Amino acid sequence: xxxxxxxxxxxxxxxxxxxxxxxxxxxxxxxxxxxxxxxxxxxxxxxxxxxxxxxxxxxxxxxxxxxxxxxxxxxxxxxxxxxxxxxxxxxxxxxxxxxxxxxxxxxxxxxxxxxxxxxxxxxxxxxxxxxxxxxxxxxxxxxxxxxxxxxxxxxxxxxxxxxxxxxxxxxxxxxxxxxxxxxxxxxxxxxxxxxxxxxxxxxxxxxxxxxxxxxxxxxxxxxxxxxxxxxxxxxxxxxxxxxxxxxxxxxxxxxxxxxxxxxxxxxxxxxxxxxxxxxxxxxxxxxxxxxxxxxxxxxxxxxxxxxxxxxxxxxxxxxxxxxxxxxxxxxxx
Amino acid sequence: xxxxxxxxxxxxxxxxxxxxxxxxxxxxxxxxxxxxxxxxxxxxxxxxxxxxxxxxxxxxxxxxxxxxxxxxxxxxxxxxxxxxxxxxxxxxxxxxxxxxxxxxxxxxxxxxxxxxxxxxxxxxxxxxxxxxxxxxxxxxxxxxxxxxxxxxxxxxxxxxxxxxxxxxxxxxxxxxxxxxxxxxxxxxxxxxxxxxxxxxxxxxxxxxxxxxxxxxxxxxxxxxxxxxxxxxxxxxxxxxxxxxxxxxxxxxxxxxxxxxxxxxxxxxxxxxxxxxxxxxxxxxxxxxxxxxxxxxxxxxxxxxxxxxxxxxxxxxxxxxxxxxxxxxxxxxxxxxxxxxxxxxxxxxxxxxxxxxxxxxxxxxxxxxxxxxxxxxxxxxxxxx
Numbered sequence: 001x002x003x004x005x006x007x008x009x010x011x012x013x014x015x016x017x018x019x020x021x022x023x024x025x026x027x028x029x030x031x032x033x034x035x036x037x038x039x040x041x042x043x044x045x046x047x048x049x050x051x052x053x054x055x056x057x058x059x060x061x062x063x064x065x066x067x068x069x070x071x072x073x074x075x076x077x078x079x080x081x082x083x084x085x086x087x088x089x090x091x092x093x094x095x096x097x098x099x100x101x102x103x104x105x106x107x108x109x110x111x112x113x114x115x116x117x118x119x120x121x122x123x124x125x126x127x128x129x130x131x132x133x134x135x136x137x138x139x140x141x142x143x144x145x146x147x148x149x150x151x152x153x154x155x156x157x158x159x160x161x162x163x164x165x166x167x168x169x170x171x172x173x174x175x176x177x178x179x180x181x182x183x184x185x186x187x188x189x190x191x192x193x194x195x196x197x198x199x200x201x202x203x204x205x206x207x208x209x210x211x212x213x214x215x216x217x218x219x220x221x222x223x224x225x226x227x228x229x230x231x232x233x234x235x236x237x238x239x240x241x242x243x244x245x246x247x248x249x250x251x252x253x254x255x256x257x258x259x260x261x262x263x264x265x266x267x268x269x270x271x272x273x274x275x276x277x278x279x280x281x282x283x284x285x286x287x288x289x290x291x292x293x294x295x296x297x298x299x300x301x302x303x304x305x306x307x308x309x310x311x312x313x314x315x316x317x318x319x320x321x322x323x324x325x326x327x328x329x330x331x332x333x
Numbered sequence: 334x335x336x337x338x339x340x341x342x343x344x345x346x347x348x349x350x351x352x353x354x355x356x357x358x359x360x361x362x363x364x365x366x367x368x369x370x371x372x373x374x375x376x377x378x379x380x381x382x383x384x385x386x387x388x389x390x391x392x393x394x395x396x397x398x399x400x401x402x403x404x405x406x407x408x409x410x411x412x413x414x415x416x417x418x419x420x421x422x423x424x425x426x427x428x429x430x431x432x433x434x435x436x437x438x439x440x441x442x443x444x445x446x447x448x449x450x451x452x453x454x455x456x457x458x459x460x461x462x463x464x465x466x467x468x469x470x471x472x473x474x475x476x477x478x479x480x481x482x483x484x485x486x487x488x489x490x491x492x493x494x495x496x497x498x499x500x501x502x503x504x505x506x507x508x509x510x511x512x513x514x515x516x517x518x519x520x521x522x523x524x525x526x527x528x529x530x531x532x533x534x535x536x537x538x539x540x541x542x543x544x545x546x547x548x549x550x551x552x553x554x555x556x557x558x559x560x561x562x563x564x565x566x567x568x569x570x571x572x573x574x575x576x577x578x579x580x581x582x583x584x585x586x587x588x589x590x591x592x593x594x595x596x597x598x599x600x601x602x603x604x605x606x607x608x609x610x611x612x613x614x615x616x617x618x619x620x621x622x623x624x625x626x627x628x629x630x631x632x633x634x635x636x637x638x639x640x641x642x643x644x645x646x647x648x649x650x651x652x653x654x655x656x657x658x659x660x661x662x663x664x665x666x667x668x669x670x671x672x673x674x675x676x677x678x679x680x681x682x683x684x685x686x687x688x689x690x691x692x693x694x695x696x697x698x699x700x701x702x703x704x705x706x707x708x709x710x711x712x713x714x715x716x717x
Contacts, residue, residue, distance in 0.1 A: 006578060008516070009520045009521075010578070010579070010582060011518065011519045011522050011523070014519060014522070014523045015522065015523070015526060018523075018526045018527060019526070022620065023620070026618070026619070026620040030618070038686070049540065050544075051534075051538065051539040051619055052534040052539075052540040053540070055530045055531060055534035055538070055619075055623075056530075056531045056534045056535070056546070057534060058527045058530070059527050059530070059531030059590055059594055060531070060546070062527065062586060062587045062590055063549075063550070063553055063587065063590050063591065063594075065568075065587065066561060066565065066584065066586075066588065066590070067556050067558075067561060067587060067588070067590075067591065068549075068553065069564065070560050070561035070562075070563075070564040070565055071556060071560050073564035074560045074561075074563060075565055077564070081462045086648055091636070097574050126355075126466060127560060128587055129351075129355075130352070130355060133348050133351055133352045133355075134352055136345075136348055137345075137348055137349055137352060139352075140352070143352050143353075143355070143356045145701070145704065146356050146359055146360050147355060147356065147359045148700075148704070149357070149359070149360075149363070149697070150363070150694040151644075151699060151700070151707075152644055152646030152649070152693075152699065152700035153363070153693050153696065153697070154386075154647070154649075154650070154668055154692065154693070154696070155648065155650065155690055156648070156649070156650055156668040156671050156672055156689075157668075157671070157689050157693040158693075160366065160671060160675065160677075160685055160686065160689040161362045161363055161365070161366045161689070162362055163675070164362070164365055164366055164369060164382075164682065164686065165362050165365065167682075173390075174379060174380055174381065175381060176377060176378065176380070176381050176382070176682075177381075178361065178362075178365060178381065178382075178383065181383075183379050210359065210362070210483075213359075215711065218708050218711055218712070219712065222708075222712050242344065257689055267555050267557075270557065271557045271558070271559065273559075273650075273651055274650045274651065274668075277672070278650075278671075278672050278675060290557075290559055294651070297562060297563060298654075298655070303563055306563065307563055310557070310559045310560045310562075310563075311518070311560075312713020313559055313560070314556070314557060315559045316558055317555055317556070317557055318553055321552050321555050321556070324551050324552070324555060325548045325551050325552050325553070328547065328548060328551040329544065329548055332544065332547065
């Protein structure tokens with residue numbers, strides 16, 4: 001069967017099964033415990049206790065199977081070793097020790113830290129700048145659309161776009177990458193940007209900053225608009241200049257939102273894979289954790305070390321996870 | 334209040350300039366690739382894409398038709414022709430010409446020049462030339478002339494034709510495009526319904542453990558999907574799904590659910606309490622409340638999530654690589670096809686640029702037409 005047809009069929013079956021399940025299980029509950037008759041009161045109570053779980057079951061099952069169980073299973077795999085011929089044996093911390101002895105792993109950790117230092121900060125600052133500036137001009141909405149646009153572009157697409165920007169031809173030839181063209185026009189020598197050790201990381205980061213700035217701008221722009229006018233009016237009456245208004249009145253009031261943007265971008269950075277995979281595949285000292293893990297899992301086929309590196313990513317995400325959960329609970333109470 | 338700062342014209346100008354600078358910086362990379370996708374491989378590799386937007390001027394050498402082609406008009410021997418005929422570019426124009434390589438722009442179009450071997454030559458702006466001589470032209474080769482030629486920008490749709498319709502398994506995106514659609518649509522539709530029911534329960538039903546479940550969803554929101562790859566691949570292989578569409582649909586559904594539940598719960602919890610309580614008092618069942626009231630009212634949130642999930646599944650590489658693409662290569666998706674093109678045809682920018690743009694085009698359309706919902710979803714979906 002053609003995959004497209006199979007897809008259509010899956011949509012139809014998927015939706016029918018969903019509707020069938022919700023409709024059927026609710027009907028069944030109402031038949032078993034009818035809200036009328038001599039025991040109506042007790043039946044209603046029982047039905048009200050069960051019904052939320054009927055509504056929740058498919059989602060909770062999928063979440064449990066596809067996200068919660070893998071965390072535990074990956075942790076287990078990271079402590080085991082596959083033996084030839086099938087089966088697993090307990091390996092303790094061997095995988096972690098093996099990983100710690102690989103220079104590529106430390107390269108990935110250091111690069112990831114660099115990414116963490118640079119990308120969330122730059123994306124937030126540019127986003128804040130764009131939000132503040134575009135709010136004041138007539139064509140601000142068009143400008144916002146353009147800055148926001150890279151959000152829709154895949155990491156792979158963005159990698160192609162930026163590879164053309166960074167393209168390098170030998171000196172003396174006509175440059176077709178715009179970055180080298182500018183450098184040559186200013187009297188410099190063309191460089192193969194993606195192979196310069198250490199600095200090439202920053203050229204990869206630029207791609208993610210380019211993508212994430214729009215996200216930061218949209219969220220921060222909404223927050224800036226939500227600032228009560230009176231606070232700004234009061235500052236103006238007191239003779240504050242625009243810089244002071246921005247840094248001393250506006251920014252402190254949207255600190256919470258800035259943190260949200262920062263942490264969201266941080267999570268994306270920790271998982272960054274496609275850009276590095278497509279542009280350098282971790283060569284020339286650009287390895288990052290997610291790509292290191294991919295290489296371990298699907299190239300070297302070492303599931304133990306691969307799982308161990310996935311756990312490292314999880315551990316790095318953990319503080320943000322805890323912070324998010326605490327905030328969400330605070331907000332609900 | 335916002336015009337207070339704008340009252341200083343200098344500051345307003347600075348703002349305009351700063352925004353313009355940022356916009357240009359943000360649009361140029363994409364624009365460069367778009368322009369490149371309409372150029373031939375030769376054009377891309379010999380000049381920067383920004384040059385293709387303007388007419389190019391360069392000095393070229395031409396050879397006039399040989400004396401064998403001369404005709405006799407009365408008592409004059411004449412050779413006529415057009416210098417551009419072999420180039421085939423009809424829109425080219427000549428701004429200056431010369432008969433010697435030492436002075437290539439000695440004459441303006443229409444001027445008459447003396448030839449060294451006797452006779453005169455004139456070349457018009459459109460490249461037509463006419464040589465006249467009272468005696469027959471001699472020799473076997475034509476005269477050599479030089480001209481400053483300005484070529485207008487030329488673009489071609491050939492790349493798109495090749496990428497979309499050639500059916501070539503290496504360059505073609507046809508199959509990958511269909512496969513991407515096949516992955517994306519079910520993976521976008523299925524989670525919505527599942528998540529909507531759960532979101533309603535989490536928002537408006539009272540049961541023990543509700544707060545804990547919500548906290549759980551918030552926690553799962555940030556769990557890196559890298560952790561799920563191996564255990565789920567093992568699971569899929571064990572239960573017989575293997576690598577294929579079913580696996581990738583299930584995986585995308587699972588990975589999309591935390592966002593879906595979180596976003597929809599926030600929205601549904603914000604619906605007016607009166608509507609729901611009135612319906613309950615009137616004897617509507619929870620199922621009826623959900624289908625008749627909650628679903629229609631939540632349309633904006635459903636649309637937001639659908640756009641997110643669509644962009645995310647369309648643009649995904651990792652999940653497709655792990656759960657879908659097998660050794661046969663029949664189920665490749667566009668992102669994967671592009672990465673492979675980058676490896677095998679890294680220098681062929683015309684194919685790479687076009688393939689990338691084919692894959693980018695659909696999300697960009699969705700983006701520009703549904704930006705409102707996208708922004709709304711972003712604002713509701715970022716954990717506050």
